[in-house]
Amino acid sequence: MFRPRIKWEHRPVRLGDGRVRIGAVQGIAAAMADPDGWVWALLEILDGTRTMDRVVADLVHAFPDRSEVDVRAAINDLIREGYVEDAAERVSEGLSAAERERYGRARGLWRWMDRTPRRTSWDVQLLLRQARVVVVGIGGVGSTAAAALVASGVGHVHCVEPDVVELSNLNRQLLFVEQDVGRPKVEAAVERLRACNREVLVTGERLVVDGPTVLLGLAVRFDVLLLAADKPAGITSWANRACRETGTAWVHGGYQGPRVSIGLYRPGKGGPCRDCFYAERDVRLAALPAQTPWSPGIGIPESHAVTAVSAGMAGLMTAHAVMSLIADVPALPADREYGFNLVTLRDSRALELTAPSPLCPTCGPLPQARDNGGQDRV
Numbered sequence: 001m002f003r004p005r006i007k008w009e010h011r012p013v014r015l016g017d018g019r020v021r022i023g024a025v026q027g028i029a030a031a032m033a034d035p036d037g038w039v040w041a042l043l044e045i046l047d048g049t050r051t052m053d054r055v056v057a058d059l060v061h062a063f064p065d066r067s068e069v070d071v072r073a074a075i076n077d078l079i080r081e082g083y084v085e086d087a088a089e090r091v092s093e094g095l096s097a098a099e100r101e102r103y104g105r106a107r108g109l110w111r112w113m114d115r116t117p118r119r120t121s122w123d124v125q126l127l128l129r130q131a132r133v134v135v136v137g138i139g140g141v142g143s144t145a146a147a148a149l150v151a152s153g154v155g156h157v158h159c160v161e162p163d164v165v166e167l168s169n170l171n172r173q174l175l176f177v178e179q180d181v182g183r184p185k186v187e188a189a190v191e192r193l194r195a196c197n198r199e200v201l202v203t204g205e206r207l208v209v210d211g212p213t214v215l216l217g218l219a220v221r222f223d224v225l226l227l228a229a230d231k232p233a234g235i236t237s238w239a240n241r242a243c244r245e246t247g248t249a250w251v252h253g254g255y256q257g258p259r260v261s262i263g264l265y266r267p268g269k270g271g272p273c274r275d276c277f278y279a280e281r282d283v284r285l286a287a288l289p290a291q292t293p294w295s296p297g298i299g300i301p302e303s304h305a306v307t308a309v310s311a312g313m314a315g316l317m318t319a320h321a322v323m324s325l326i327a328d329v330p331a332l333p334a335d336r337e338y339g340f341n342l343v344t345l346r347d348s349r350a351l352e353l354t355a356p357s358p359l360c361p362t363c364g365p366l367p368q369a370r371d372n373g374g375q376d377r378v
Ligand SMILES: [Zn+2]
Pocket: 272, 273, 274, 275, 276, 277, 356, 357, 360, 361, 362, 363, 364
């Protein structure tokens, strides 16, 4: 029997100005007008001890000027907005007692961020458990992302990486230890990840991504592709094309000095693809006065500027985006690029388009190429 209860994480506050606030955090919280106190009274008795009918009867008894219809509508609004759970939910089938203990804290955060009414408060965990994710690149970004996905209980995590562990990796690639130097990264990563969570299927392969075909072969086998590599040049565009072709949700993440960035995409929904943003950017840059980069020509060594924090931030944000694509919690807007600046601790250069770019070489209309039978248009 359904016994509605306000989620503990959303517990309301009476603001003292005739309003009630519920949800606690921006993006989830809402304020409701409550001049005569009946909303607060309703929230107080939505504590999971009463059935829906009992709640309605008790409230109408206390506030006779409110009709049963008013009260039911208010409760249904709270349910629809994701603030209510069923205190009488059954223990979730499909998760063992050990899994419920392991993921108990995550259950609280999923419940907090989740605005979709669910059958049980474990539904998000079950969705993660059913998901298959491939992580391409087990460097600073990918090793952090893979660790977060495995710890979070994503059902199958597959690691792809051709390189071996080097001493210079150890300032940021926290999956590896000194004894791993010289070992294939995939071998060491799979070993560590399996040791972290036996409930997750962890696999890996030492694979060089040398063209879009390799990514196509991976994208077709997994629910989400996480690209955490920026080499060879063009790999992000290859991933974009592979995932568009297979309809695979995908995420990419990286850093440029203190600027951390990710992009997340759900192909097939009519939104812009990753290459759309770059096509538009190229047009904007071409319209600016010509710029001259500093290039003294005396062999100043390039730096690969990264710490465990900058790479790890990108890794954790990509893992967060992957889980959003799997469970829609939180429901992050997709088909966008996001950035975060570690110097200002603020957002940095988020990129949005309301529609695919007509200039995009990957998905934009090319009149001459329209009748090419779906052949490669790049
Ligand atoms: Zn495009």
